[in-house]
Amino acid sequence: MKLLFIYLLLLLAPKTKSDFVKPSYKNKFFTLVKSTKAKWVSGAPEGKGGAGIDYDFEINFTKDFDGYIKMIWVGNMYLDTKYRNTDSIKDYNHFKKGTNVTIYGSEIIRSSYINNTKRTTDPPFKYDGVAMIEYVYNNKTYCYVVKNWSEEKKIDGI
Numbered sequence: 001m002k003l004l005f006i007y008l009l010l011l012l013a014p015k016t017k018s019d020f021v022k023p024s025y026k027n028k029f030f031t032l033v034k035s036t037k038a039k040w041v042s043g044a045p046e047g048k049g050g051a052g053i054d055y056d057f058e059i060n061f062t063k064d065f066d067g068y069i070k071m072i073w074v075g076n077m078y079l080d081t082k083y084r085n086t087d088s089i090k091d092y093n094h095f096k097k098g099t100n101v102t103i104y105g106s107e108i109i110r111s112s113y114i115n116n117t118k119r120t121t122d123p124p125f126k127y128d129g130v131a132m133i134e135y136v137y138n139n140k141t142y143c144y145v146v147k148n149w150s151e152e153k154k155i156d157g158i
Contacts (some may be wrong), residue, residue: 036055057104065094133146
């Protein structure tokens with residue numbers, strides 16, 4: 001019983017840097033087609049609006065990929081990965097060679113409707129770039145560094 005408890009503790013323990021593969025500007029599964037940072041503002045005169053930043057990454061899989069994209073890092077802030085073109089995705093853990101997907105994360109700066117607590121911590125590695133995409137393949141975690149934004153946009157709402 002004691003051995004089972006120790007085993008469970010090891011499984012649930014937080015990942016350390018040794019669980020990660022060093023970050024890289026290249027990877028063997030996908031290429032970065034475009035990276036966009038879009039600041040947006042929407043609102044009403046009563047102050048019920050919001051503001052934020054969307055970070056989009058269009059990627060093209062150059063090989064079949066049986067893994068998953070875990071999260072997006074921007075500085076020391078981590079964002080859940082979401083997908084824009086969900087109609088073309090059949091399985092979020094298996095992508096065929098030639099598949100294009102757009103992943104994104106949103107930072108809410110101000111909102112009267114959403115709790116905008118930033119999720120920050122030290123990333124697994126210090127990186128020299130504007131963002132880092134963390135993905136898992138064969139139970140190893142990899143980090144792909146995005147050097148710069150292809151586009152920066154500002155979107156004003158009503």
